[in-house]
Amino acid sequence: MSSKLKKFLLLSNVVLILIHIAYFAYGFIHFPGVKNINIYTEFYRFKFYDEVSISHFFIAGLFLLITLILLIRNHSRVHYSVKQLLLIGGVLLLTVANSLTFFMSYSFGMNASLKNELPEKKLNADKTLLNVLNSFLYPVGAYNSESMFKVTNILYPDPYPIIEEQDTPFYDPANKESFTVQTVYYSIDTLKLAEKSFDKMKKSADTISSLLGFGKAELANRIISQKTENDSTVIIYKGREVNPQYDDSVCVFLETNNLISPINGIDIKMQQQQNAVKRYNLLYRAPSDSLLRAFKSLDTLLKNYKIESYLQPAALIKDVYHIRDGNQQSVIEMQNRFERNQLIDKIKTLDRLFYQPAFFHSSIRPIFFCVLLGTWLFGFLIFVIVNYRRRAKL
Structure with a gap:
C-alpha cells in the first residue's frame, strides 16, 4: 500500500x-x-x-x-x-x-x-431526599391502606415487637376468587428461666404452657425460638393477640419503607434501613428547621423537574408534627399535594437514560x-x- x-x-x-x-x-x-x-x-x-x-x-x-x-x-x-x-x-x-x-x-x-x-451524584442525592420524605408524600387516601402502612414495616428505632399472621377464614373452592383474608397480630414475648428450673419444668408441658398463658395444644405453634444464654434458657414466643392499629404512640410516617426509586448499585434493604434512620431523626431528634429545609429542598427539586406541585413547606411541617404528636386522623388534611405519578415517571425515565441508554x-x-x-x-x-x-x- x-x-x-x-x-x-x-x-x-x-x-x-x-x-x-x-x-x-x-x-x-x-x-x-x-x-x-x-x-x-x-x-x-x-x-x-x-x-x-x-x-x-x-x-x-x-x-x-x-x-x-x-x-x-x-x-x-x-x-x-x-x-x-x-x-x-x-x-x-x-x-x-x-x-x-x-x-x-x-x-x-x-x-x-x-x-x-444532572450528574449521577446529584441524581442519587435527589433520590435519597425523595426516599427519605416518601412517607410524607402519599395521597391522603393511601394512609388508610393496611398493605402500605403497617407497624410491621417499622425499621427504626426498633422493629415493632409483633408478628403478623394471615388466615383465610372464608374460601369457596368452587370460586377461587371468592375468599376473605384476615390479618392477626401477636405480641412477641420472652420468657427467661434458670437452666435448672427449665430442666425440671420441661418434663411437664402443663407447667410451661401455664407459664406462657395458653394450652398445651398451642405450645408447639407458639414458640418462635429457644436458646441457652449463660445459665439461662430463653424462650421467645407469640404472646397475646394485639391491635397495633390502635396504638397512638406509633407514628404513621414510620409505617412504610417503600422507595420512590432505589439508588443503583446499593442493596435495597440497606437503603430502606438508612432512610428509616434519617426519617426518624427528622421527625424526633433534629430541630424543626431540618425538616423544613428538607421540604424546601423537595419543593426546589419538584420545580427543577417541572412537576406540578401545591406543596407549602411551612404549612406541611405543621401538619406533620401535628400528626406525629398523636393526631393521626389529621392525615387527611395534609397539604402535600403534587403530581406524584408524574414525578415517578420522570425518575424512571432518568434511570432508563442513565443505566439503559440504548444508543444503538x-x-x-x-x-x-x-x-x-x-x-x-x-x-x-x-x-x-x-x-x-x-x-x-x-
Whole structure:
C-alpha cells in the first residue's frame, strides 16, 4: 500500500471524526433538558424523517461517493496483492461504519448534556431526599391502606415487637376468587428461666404452657425460638393477640419503607434501613428547621423537574408534627399535594437514560448491518473491478 493511499484513507477518517464531533455538539445543544423529558424520551434512534436522519443520509452518502471517486481516480492503477486488497477493504469497512454512525455521536452528545445538567451524584442525592420524605408524600387516601402502612414495616428505632399472621377464614373452592383474608397480630414475648428450673419444668408441658398463658395444644405453634444464654434458657414466643392499629404512640410516617426509586448499585434493604434512620431523626431528634429545609429542598427539586406541585413547606411541617404528636386522623388534611405519578415517571425515565441508554436501538440493528455490509461490499467490489481492468490495460 503506497504512502499516498495511506494518507488518503487516514485523511478520510479524520474528516469523519470531525463530522462526528459536530454531531456530538449538535446533540449536546439539542437535549431538551431534565424539565422537558417524559416517558417517551430516549436517545436518538434513526427515524428517516427528521433533520438528523436526513442530514445524516445526505452527508454520509455524499462523503462515501466522493471517497469512492477519489479512490478509483487516484489509487486504482497500482498492482495490489490479495493481502493489500484485504487491508484496503478493512479500512474501507471502517470508513463506511464511521460514515453510518453519526446518529450515535448525536446520542452521545445528548447523554453528555444530560449528565452535565444532572450528574449521577446529584441524581442519587435527589433520590435519597425523595426516599427519605416518601412517607410524607402519599395521597391522603393511601394512609388508610393496611398493605402500605403497617407497624410491621417499622425499621427504626426498633422493629415493632409483633408478628403478623394471615388466615383465610372464608374460601369457596368452587370460586377461587371468592375468599376473605384476615390479618392477626401477636405480641412477641420472652420468657427467661434458670437452666435448672427449665430442666425440671420441661418434663411437664402443663407447667410451661401455664407459664406462657395458653394450652398445651398451642405450645408447639407458639414458640418462635429457644436458646441457652449463660445459665439461662430463653424462650421467645407469640404472646397475646394485639391491635397495633390502635396504638397512638406509633407514628404513621414510620409505617412504610417503600422507595420512590432505589439508588443503583446499593442493596435495597440497606437503603430502606438508612432512610428509616434519617426519617426518624427528622421527625424526633433534629430541630424543626431540618425538616423544613428538607421540604424546601423537595419543593426546589419538584420545580427543577417541572412537576406540578401545591406543596407549602411551612404549612406541611405543621401538619406533620401535628400528626406525629398523636393526631393521626389529621392525615387527611395534609397539604402535600403534587403530581406524584408524574414525578415517578420522570425518575424512571432518568434511570432508563442513565443505566439503559440504548444508543444503538435493537429495532434498527438489522437494517444498520445490512446497509453497512451492502454499502461496503458495493464500493469495495467496484474498486477491485476497476483496479483489475486498469491493471490489465497496462
